[in-house]
Amino acid sequence: MLKKEENRVFINWRKLEGDYLITNDFGFFEYLSPSDFNKYQENNISEKLKEKLKPKAFIRTCLDFDALSKRYNNYYFNRSNPLLHILVLNSTCNENCIYCQSRASYENNIGISKMKWETAKKSIDFSFDKVVFPNQQFTIEFQGGEPLLNWEVLKKAITYIRGKENNNNKKVKISLVTNMSLMDNDKADFLLRNKVSICTSLDGPKKLHDKNRPYINNSSYEEVKKWLSFFNKKYNSQDNEQLDYPIYKPSALLTVSRYSLNYPQEIVDEYLEQGLDNIFVRPLSIIGYSAKNWNEIGYTAEDFVKFYEKVLKYILYLQINKKKYIREKFASILLKKILKFESPNYVDLCSPCGAGTMQMVYDIDGKIYTCDEARMLEPNEKKKFQIGNVFASNSLSDIIEQDSVKACAMGSNLENRFVCFRCVYKPYCGICPVLNYSLTKNIDNSMNNFYCEIKKGIFDILFKLLRNKTYYEVFKEWTDERN
Amino acid sequence: MENNGIVVLLNRDEKAEIIKYVAYTFTNGFYVFIDIKNNKYSINLVPKNGNIIINKIKLEKEFLLRLKEEKKRYEIYKANKGLRDFLIKKAILGEDKQENNERVLTPEEEKELESIIKEVENELKLYKKKDFTNISKTWEETHAQKRRK
Numbered sequence: 290m291l292k293k294e295e296n297r298v299f300i301n302w303r304k305l306e307g308d309y310l311i312t313n314d315f316g317f318f319e320y321l322s323p324s325d326f327n328k329y330q331e332n333n334i335s336e337k338l339k340e341k342l343k344p345k346a347f348i349r350t351c352l353d354f355d356a357l358s359k360r361y362n363n364y365y366f367n368r369s370n371p372l373l374h375i376l377v378l379n380s381t382c383n384e385n386c387i388y389c390q391s392r393a394s395y396e397n398n399i400g401i402s403k404m405k406w407e408t409a410k411k412s413i414d415f416s417f418d419k420v421v422f423p424n425q426q427f428t429i430e431f432q433g434g435e436p437l438l439n440w441e442v443l444k445k446a447i448t449y450i451r452g453k454e455n456n457n458n459k460k461v462k463i464s465l466v467t468n469m470s471l472m473d474n475d476k477a478d479f480l481l482r483n484k485v486s487i488c489t490s491l492d493g494p495k496k497l498h499d500k501n502r503p504y505i506n507n508s509s510y511e512e513v514k515k516w517l518s519f520f521n522k523k524y525n526s527q528d529n530e531q532l533d534y535p536i537y538k539p540s541a542l543l544t545v546s547r548y549s550l551n552y553p554q555e556i557v558d559e560y561l562e563q564g565l566d567n568i569f570v571r572p573l574s575i576i577g578y579s580a581k582n583w584n585e586i587g588y589t590a591e592d593f594v595k596f597y598e599k600v601l602k603y604i605l606y607l608q609i610n611k612k613k614y615i616r617e618k619f620a621s622i623l624l625k626k627i628l629k630f631e632s633p634n635y636v637d638l639c640s641p642c643g644a645g646t647m648q649m650v651y652d653i654d655g656k657i658y659t660c661d662e663a664r665m666l667e668p669n670e671k672k673k674f675q676i677g678n679v680f681a682s683n684s685l686s687d688i689i690e691q692d693s694v695k696a697c698a699m700g701s702n703l704e705n706r707f708v709c710f711r712c713v714y715k716p717y718c719g720i721c722p723v724l725n726y727s728l729t730k731n732i733d734n735s736m737n738n739f740y741c742e743i744k745k746g747i748f749d750i751l752f753k754l755l756r757n758k759t760y761y762e763v764f765k766e767w768t769d770e771r772n
Numbered sequence: 773m774e775n776n777g778i779v780v781l782l783n784r785d786e787k788a789e790i791i792k793y794v795a796y797t798f799t800n801g802f803y804v805f806i807d808i809k810n811n812k813y814s815i816n817l818v819p820k821n822g823n824i825i826i827n828k829i830k831l832e833k834e835f836l837l838r839l840k841e842e843k844k845r846y847e848i849y850k851a852n853k854g855l856r857d858f859l860i861k862k863a864i865l866g867e868d869k870q871e872n873n874e875r876v877l878t879p880e881e882e883k884e885l886e887s888i889i890k891e892v893e894n895e896l897k898l899y900k901k902k903d904f905t906n907i908s909k910t911w912e913e914t915h916a917q918k919r920r921k
Contacts, residue, residue: 295851295852297848297851297852298848298852298855299848299849299852299856300848301845314856314859314860330844330848349852349855352855352859354858354859354862357859357863358859358862358863358866359863359866361859361860361863362863362864362866365863366863366864366866419880422878423878684880684884686884707793707796708796708797711842711845
């Protein structure tokens with residue numbers, strides 16, 4: 290008897306609304322009825338089903354090897370050296386956010402709290418001279434605590450970067466993450482002239498924002514509102530003013546605490562009210578004050594996913610019925626992967642993740658860490674993720690060959706992971722080994738934990754919505770370059 | 773211990789790696805003990821939370837369902853392993869890497885490269901000296917010697 294021709298390729302699957310969602314290594318997906326799914330599994334594929342699955346590389350005998358290997362290469366191996374460099378300018382903050390991951394409240398003011406100019410300069414030199422190659426565009430992001438508490442060093446650093454950029458034939462995007470509380474006209478003018486992109490936090494309407502982010506002097510919400518309006522006006526009027534520098538649209542991040550869960554629509558309305566066109570709905574990371582206050586402010590993954598679904602559906606409702614446009618940023622990143630199989634270099638969703646290979650974090654004392662999450666760990670834990678020091682003469686290879694970089698890469702490579710390897714969302718997902726470590730004390734343990742459940746829940750929502758033609762069209766729009 | 777959880781017995785012709793994986797997927801909520809008893813695999817699932825009341829029939833059914841799924845996945849994986857390896861290798865060695873290769877090396881990288889080349893050359897010289905098997909000689913060198921004999 291002749292051996293039956295093998296038509297199946299390696300797939301993963303998940304039951305979704307009565308049907309089966311299947312994906313393959315090349316990021317293609319398809320929905321199959323239970324009967325078609327059985328036929329596929331049994332290698333008993335009808336001609337009709339074959340025709341349907343052929344263009345998406347699900348039929349082994351009809352694969353275009355060149356195109357598929359190129360697709361795989363572009364998605365997984367098109368990486369460069371680290372292009373995101375985060376400088377922690379200040380470890381303290383004038384706000385006392387209930388979930389602060391970096392424990393940066395005004396009470397936490399012991400020991401060194403500010404990055405010295407010498408350290409900032411060394412960090413910038415390090416990124417320019419040792420990490421980034423000629424003609425490469427990269428990002429330097431200033432964070433804290435609250436970086437504006439270290440204004441003199443920030444100002445010097447920005448001026449230094451712009452000067453160095455001209456002399457070194459490199460392009461730098463400068464980004465500042467601030468709570469806006471110390472912003473004033475002079476600072477704003479300096480930042481705009483130096484093409485600094487501003488990102489702040491906005492947790493929703495005044496009452497909710499101020500509850501999540503208490504400010505030492507008055508309402509943190511009022512400051513955010515005032516300065517978002519200022520930067521938005523500048524952004525919108527730049528064409529009329531004929532400036533010789535571009536102004537970036539300000540952006541904001543939403544952190545969802547337990548107090549936020551009842552206000553999905555109000556939060557989206559607040560973002561629209563403040564002229565924002567993106568909302569990044571982020572769950573709490575169980576780290577820092579967030580871990581400490583978990584009983585008061587935390588929630589289950591299921592609670593968060595329900596909230597996320599409400600936000601997403603409200604956004605879709607507004608866009609389709611009211612012509613009001615705002616995108617959910619996390620969905621946009623995932624959709625880019627799902628619909629275009631493009632990797633938007635969002636380091637937390639790469640496999641392996643970008644810890645130490647796509648990003649580096651320079652702490653106030655000049656120590657270099659694999660990623661933002663690592664520098665937020667308790668001191669005796671974070672030293673495990675230290676990969677260098679700007680005052681030592683580390684080369685790029687010294688850093689990349691550190692055990693912690695390798696461990697992060699191994700721990701976040703989904704091909705290596707028992708459960709992830711078999712997950713239908715593997716082609717689009719990524720895990721943060723440091724967050725897993727902080728949760729389980731095991732870099733390798735990501736199975737069905739809080740973060741995994743949230744991502745699976747969000748993927749489920751997106752793949753259910755993608756079956757609807759109207760939503761599919763909206764989502765396709767979200768994947769364009771505006772992101 | 774068995775009274776607190778369930779014991780699933782499976783024939784020895786089941787693949788151990790499949791059983792191990794399925795058992796692993798239960799480790800969030802259960803302690804798993806795998807043993808061989810009377811020529812059968814014995815998988816004992818004991819709830820981590822001793823107070824929890826489990827539906828033993830449902831749990832066993834769930835275990836067997838996951839086992840069935842994993843067997844199917846393993847079968848498809850096996851059938852495609854060679855192809856998968858080939859395509860991933862092809863992707864890694866992709867021809868479109870030229871742009872990256874044309875990148876100018878920094879002086880430090882050049883130095884590093886030179887030192888690596890020197891190191892390898894020295895190692896080769898050393899190796900040639902110790903090459904009792906003549907494996908490092910070219911085809912012509914070896915065969916010319918034979919002919920002379």
